[in-house]
Amino acid sequence: MLGKAPPDLSRKHFLIVEDYEGMRGILRDILGRAGATRIAFASSGQEAVAQLERHSYDVVLCDLHLGQGLNGQQVLEEARHRQLLPPHAVWLMVSAEKTAEMVAGTVESRPDDYLIKPITETLLFTRLARQMARKQALAPIEQAMRDREYLKALNLTEAQLANANPHAWDLKRLKADLALHTGNHAHAREVYQEALAQRDLPWAHLGLAKIHYLEGDFEEARQELEKVTRGNRAYLEAHDWLARSLDRLGDLDAAQNVLTRALTTSPRAPLRQGHLGEVAYKRGDLDTATRAFRRHVDLARQTPLKAPDPYLWLSRASLAKGDKEEALGILSELSRDLREDGTARLLARAMEIPVRFHTGEREQAARLAVELAGELKGQAPDLPAEALLDLAGPLMSLGEKGTAESLLTSLVGNHHDHPEYVERAKAVFAQAGLAAEGRDLVDRTTRAAVDIMNQGVKLAREGRLDEAINLTREARERMPNNPRLLLNHAYLLIAWMEKYGRDISTAMEARHCIEAARRLKPGDKRGGELLTKLELVGNDFTA
């Protein structure tokens, strides 16, 4: 049985990412013994990303530690995020030890397999053979997911599961994730429960917990997650969901503990640092908050996750701490790091207004407020809610009532069913002694949003779909970040196609709306259901 032949690698394209020259040679020689000739090398994370951008590889062998710069984990996440790998590609992470990120991180952060040093020929060949076969079998499903044909992916998964299959557990996990993604919670729950009946699998507990969370049962989510996190802080994604659940349950102390615990295991996780920052900020623990936001900024800077939010949070938390230099300094970093992003540049300048205002530089704040009034009004619907609230109070006090009003109108328009933001918008008016005016603006804006949606439904019911679509399309201009409106608009577009036939630009508009809504409310069930409906419109296969 020792005579198992090495896999035939002669037609495969390899990329070896390894900073140590000696190791590059060792890996190349081993691969060469199985006939591999098409082998490219990268000696740093940045170089690897550049190679992945230019070429399509079948197998990537990547060392976790790559000296300075990006590490193997970050290269993998960027490659997954930007889809730099073909669907069948195999990613093997080479490491001196098994890390929590490789095993229990999110889908994006898990390599297909990991090889613990020392690497022997046998180890490399058994893993390569197995993973190449696995990825080859799963590639059509992966392709369907990339094409956003989730029902097709689900059907392919079921078809493979119908026969005895060496990848059965991968397929089961995939099936449940796909069902969850398309809003079919009942189906997903069934798969997770079946899996748990056979084995106590952390991912199945996590799946059940996600369903509880998405359905608003935060207490049940917490209980399910603690089955995984109790006694082991290596299950990172479970810790993230547990912190989210605790946050929603109002237990901020516990949420902060959970995040701190996960960060002890895996500190180089920008989003987790950001979540810690927000929880600590809410608790008034500003030292922890500023430290965490700083790490978020620094970790995300060189990745595709780079976005204005952590910069704004760091400025906000520094201001709350009375650290004016840092509050302003981070805004210059924002305009430098995201100079190609117009909204980010505007935010970097505008957020100077609250900093100047609260540190006694009223005149400078007022000058900026006048200077930016036009741009702020124009872009208000696209600005983040917290920033709108940061700006509205100072603008009101500085006499820029018109600008403040338009910012708050956008806030309420985008979040008409979000009680916290609505209350905070009213509070800004109350602070300025204009409580009645504030109530009036909020009522008017909320009613307008609700009216449009009701009107849309009514028109659709009467068969006047075109009118309904025009109504919601026009409203979308004013409320581009209102998830309910986006989904209603998508619903109408799909209904139109069900009646008149599939149409590419209509389908794209609908998809765009659903995806925007899901970015605002990740995992939203109705969004998933609409994705399914959209896929079915004009397609001849049945689910």
Next chain:
Amino acid sequence: MQAEDPKLDISTFLITSVHDMKNSMGVMMAYLQDALTERNSLPPATRDKTTQALYEAQRVTDHLLQLLALYKIDQEFYPFDPQDHPLADLAQEALARVMDLADLKGISLDCHCPDELYGWIDHELVFGVLVQALHNALRYAHGQVLLSLAGGDDGIRISVEDDGPGYPDFLLAQGDGRTRGISFETGSTGLGLYFAGVVAALHRNGQRAGRIRLVNGGTLGGGVFTLELP
């Protein structure tokens, strides 16, 4: 702002040193393996001594890895990751690690494993236990070592047998290995067995946990190490 108070106790130094030693051993093993690539052109005595040195280096590395894994398990951050794994691959990988040593010692190394056998294992941990058991068997065997893997309704069974003198009584009495058997006279630190016991216990299925067994006899008449996982 208060700087975080770094807890610098002895265990911090122990762990960082273990990491450092493990890295050095890796470099050493790479040199030794390099020296052995042209094994047939080496004088036999040099070749044998180099192989023996490589074996000792591997043994130290295995121990260091076990210490690190035990530390992580104790500190609750070992990423325990049981998967339904093809056991023929596991056997092949483990045998590859000890083949040179078996050749050197003139010991024949056999393996029984059904092709389609799968088992729920954390690969790194079970691999560690298996290589350790094989090294141990090679150390005491006269001429034969047998690795066998089998499955049943209640889980999987992995056995390593040799034709040596068998385990001493004090080890047989110890049973599951988690009661420590440090013995400076025999040179046994008890680490290997303790590690095997911890790894077995981590593997659970419902109410059942894995276990290890030591007996003498078996098909080859020497020591038999068995890892049973539910």
